[in-house]
Amino acid sequence: MEHILIDNSLWLNLAVSLGIGLLVGAERERSKGIDPDRSLAGIRTFTIASLLGAVSTIINFWMLVVAVISVTAFAAISYAMRVNKHPGLTTEITLIFTVILGGLALSAPSLAASLAVTASILLAAKEPIHGFVRGAVTKEELNDFLILAAATLIVLPLVPNEFIGPFNAINPRNLWLVVILVMFISALGHLALRLLGGRIGLPIVGLVSGFISSIATIGAMGERAKETPALIGSAVSGALLSSLSTVLQLTLLLAAIHRPTLQALSVPLIFGGVSIAVYGLVVTLSSFHHHGTEVNKPTRSFSVKTALILATVIAVVLIASAALKAWFGQAGLVVASAVAGLADVHASTISVASLAAAGNLSAANAVIPILVAFSVNALSKVVAALVSGGKAFALQVIPGLVIQVMATWLGWWLF
Structure with a gap:
């Protein structure tokens, strides 16, 4: 692995990646519930996933590809095991998206943060959006x-x-x-x-x-x-x-x-x-x-x-x-x-x-x-x-x- 130069901008981008994981993870934590059959990921999982994307990007592009594929495989296995109880794919897709956003934070932190906020708003507004589309x-x-x-x-x-x-x-x-x-x-x-x-x-x-x-x-x-x-x-x-x-x-x-x-x-x-x-x-x-x-x-x-x-x-x-x-x-x-x-x-x-x-x-x-x-x-x-x-x-x-x-x-x- 090539020598990685750590400067202030890198630390700032890593902080953005951390914030993305915390933001999206906090919303998912409130949505997954507390029962034993709750969804697979919460605030810790999403935060680590975002940092995984950032660290993989620091190493090289192909490492990010491997990270995304690995998380996708884990999400697919979890979905297959819970498909009867949790037929939705929102959490699994969001987890993969969070890894990508964590990697994007290294090159375009403003864009990554904006997308994370948008995703969190969409996740939090589930009931109003569904009610509007189905009823209004x-x-x-x-x-x-x-x-x-x-x-x-x-x-x-x-x-x-x-x-x-x-x-x-x-x-x-x-x-x-x-x-x-x-x-x-x-x-x-x-x-x-x-x-x-x-x-x-x-x-x-x-x-x-x-x-x-x-x-x-x-x-x-x-x-x-x-x-x-x-x-x-x-x-x-x-x-x-x-x-x-x-x-x-x-x-x-x-x-x-x-x-x-x-x-x-x-x-x-x-x-x-x-x-x-x-x-x-x-x-x-x-x-x-x-x-x-x-x-x-x-x-x-x-x-x-x-x-x-x-x-x-x-x-x-x-x-x-x-x-x-x-x-x-x-x-x-x-x-x-x-x-x-x-x-x-x-x-x-x-x-x-x-x-x-x-x-x-x-x-x-x-x-x-x-x-x-x-x-x-x-x-x-x-x-x-x-x-x-x-x-x-x-x-x-x-x-x-x-x-x-x-x-x-x-x-x-x-x-």
């Missing part, structure tokens, strides 16, 4: 989480990050980010509904649902107000706060796609968001004396179909906007944004921001098309309010939308 989370919600995780961790790294297609208008990575953002924001809204339910009434539901579609939310709130006139105040609040969600979602999308465009639009977005928030808050407070009905909770966190359709619409708008920009200049881009804004302001915003990110448009020139799309989209909301909720509902919603649009343009004019 539905099968559909778990499937949605797996879909979102796969879309983010597996698909996203494989998507090309370059501009392709006609007029070099489409960036596949940006489009997939849109899909992920739509699903993620919808999942957040679903979580808020699960936690809050209908206790706060329609305003919270409107704010959350606005992240999915403000126009659809206003339509739903109008129908509820028409069916139950006593809830018109809460329904108006939900409709108005959904427009606040539109501003917040635009901010998130611009931050993900092109920050300079977000900076150019920061003041108009702040003016528009604050104005509708204040107006919606006033209406909400005035409606608190009414008793809201319980809102049904959705079973799915998000709709993959909706996210993919939005991405497809955005791709079409991107190509159309780039074509109009190439053929007619800035005026063509404004017209394209206005037309697209009738159905969805997010598609227009993303298309214009993507053009700016590709270098085909400056951030300053991207402001007007986005504001035009935002204003035209407000007209669609007005129509939705009139059709779904009737005159009484629309007369309370329309002033808030007008104030928001005027405040947004005021922010652009001032700054």
